[in-house]
Amino acid sequence: MRLQDARRDYYRNLAHEQGFRSRATYKLKELNQSYRLIGPGFYVLDLGCAPGGWTQLAVKLAGNKGKVMGIDLSYVEEISGAHILRGDIEDESIVDEILEYFGRKVNAVICDLSPQVSGNWTVDHAKQISLNYDCTKIMDKVLMHKGNAVFKIFDGAYSMEFRDFVKKKFARINLTKPPASRKQSSELYIVCLGYTG
Numbered sequence: 001m002r003l004q005d006a007r008r009d010y011y012r013n014l015a016h017e018q019g020f021r022s023r024a025t026y027k028l029k030e031l032n033q034s035y036r037l038i039g040p041g042f043y044v045l046d047l048g049c050a051p052g053g054w055t056q057l058a059v060k061l062a063g064n065k066g067k068v069m070g071i072d073l074s075y076v077e078e079i080s081g082a083h084i085l086r087g088d089i090e091d092e093s094i095v096d097e098i099l100e101y102f103g104r105k106v107n108a109v110i111c112d113l114s115p116q117v118s119g120n121w122t123v124d125h126a127k128q129i130s131l132n133y134d135c136t137k138i139m140d141k142v143l144m145h146k147g148n149a150v151f152k153i154f155d156g157a158y159s160m161e162f163r164d165f166v167k168k169k170f171a172r173i174n175l176t177k178p179p180a181s182r183k184q185s186s187e188l189y190i191v192c193l194g195y196t197g
Helices: 003-018 025-035 053-062 094-102 121-142 159-167
Strands: 043-047 067-072 082-086 106-111 143-154 170-176 187-195
Touching: 025 053, 025 143, 025 170, 025 187, 043 053, 043 094, 043 121, 053 067, 053 082, 053 106, 067 094, 082 094, 094 121, 106 121, 121 143, 121 159, 143 159, 159 170, 159 187
Parallel strands: 043 067, 043 106, 067 082, 106 143
Antiparallel strands: 143 187, 170 187
16 A cells, blocks of 8 residues: 555545544644634534535534534535535525624635536636635625635646735735645645735
8 A cells, every 4th residue: 555545545534533424624623733723613604515624623622612614505404503505605695694694794714615627737726716715705705804714726728827816905915825735736726815905
């Protein structure tokens, strides 16, 4: 067994043992330990939440005074402590439902989304970045001043353009790859702190 496979199995096994739906949970956990994106009492919006690992962790991090909503086009099984909405992030009218649930703007927007991959890297990368732009349109309407966000990006031709776009909206951003990400994966995370609008 290759070392990379063993590491992947480690996170998969850990997720199974700890009751999380995906190994991706540990990417958010590591990002949160480094940047404190989500804290107790936070209102958190998870865009592209299927299968729900990030939503589960957000509920734990926000605690009983926090509020969490996950949105995805795919069906997501209920998560205790979170409101799951089956919806399309490309439809900006979803903002009304988000604000109605929270009753105010949110402290954090988290996006670990991926399109249905076609196998054509150029198309998949462009679609994934496009979905992130859709997320920023929602974020601009629901994220409070000084709030935080994180976006997964497939590294490619449009990555730095998207990074520069979100950089204008936050006091500080970092481009990073948490240890739980597979080494061979092209995914990177843009951690955004201190929303300025």
